[in-house]
Amino acid sequence: MAILPILHFPDPRLRETAHAVSAVDDKLRELVDDMLETMYGAPGVGLAATQVGVAKRLIVFDISEARDTPQCLFNPQILATDGISEREEGCLSVPGVYETVTRAESVRVRGRDRDGKTVEFEAEGFLSHCIQHEIDHLNGKLFVDYLSGLKRSRIRKQALKHRREKL
Numbered sequence: 686m687a688i689l690p691i692l693h694f695p696d697p698r699l700r701e702t703a704h705a706v707s708a709v710d711d712k713l714r715e716l717v718d719d720m721l722e723t724m725y726g727a728p729g730v731g732l733a734a735t736q737v738g739v740a741k742r743l744i745v746f747d748i749s750e751a752r753d754t755p756q757c758l759f760n761p762q763i764l765a766t767d768g769i770s771e772r773e774e775g776c777l778s779v780p781g782v783y784e785t786v787t788r789a790e791s792v793r794v795r796g797r798d799r800d801g802k803t804v805e806f807e808a809e810g811f812l813s814h815c816i817q818h819e820i821d822h823l824n825g826k827l828f829v830d831y832l833s834g835l836k837r838s839r840i841r842k843q844a845l846k847h848r849r850e851k852l
């Protein structure tokens with residue numbers, strides 16, 4: 686297993702649309718394990734392949750308190766949504782920024798598991814936000830896109846300044 690470098694806003698690769706996975710093979714399962722190790726190490730509750738520079742439709746997540754329930758979904762799809770819900774979100778690709786985001790309260794999700802088997806379930810509350818956040822990544826969208834332009838431009842300037850200071 687390996688910890689993969691996480692891309693940071695405003696990296697243009699975070700804006701790419703990821704491609705559907707046609708078949709789940711051992712190489713992709715290895716990517717799942719690396720993404721899980723990266724997510725747990727960060728630490729975060731979710732991670733999209735986009736964030737580690739891989740333009741494939743794959744997300745991993747674990748919202749359990751004990752951090753002992755690793756989950757992955759290939760080609761995740763939202764089939765239906767219900768209600769609206771506001772929650773504070775953060776993102777490993779936008780470190781240090783926490784803002785309230787309005788999303789669907791519950792979502793019906795379908796995808797493929799690590800064996801390529803189709804799975805379908807209902808997510809609500811924090812899990813619902815997390816899954817919507819991860820699927821947004823696969824579509825090149827970041828949670829800061831839901832904020833005002835002024836807030837987003839402040840965050841971008843701060844991120845670029847931070848990056849310059851690190852170089």
Ligand code: GNR
Pocket residue numbers: 728729730731732733736773774775776777778814815818819822
């Ligand atoms: O660690 C994370 N926390 C979080 C909190 C609220 C809503 C979504 C998330 S996902 C985030 C990790 C991440 O950046 N995933 O893409």
Ligand code: NI
Pocket residue numbers: 775776777778818822
């Ligand atoms: Ni994120």
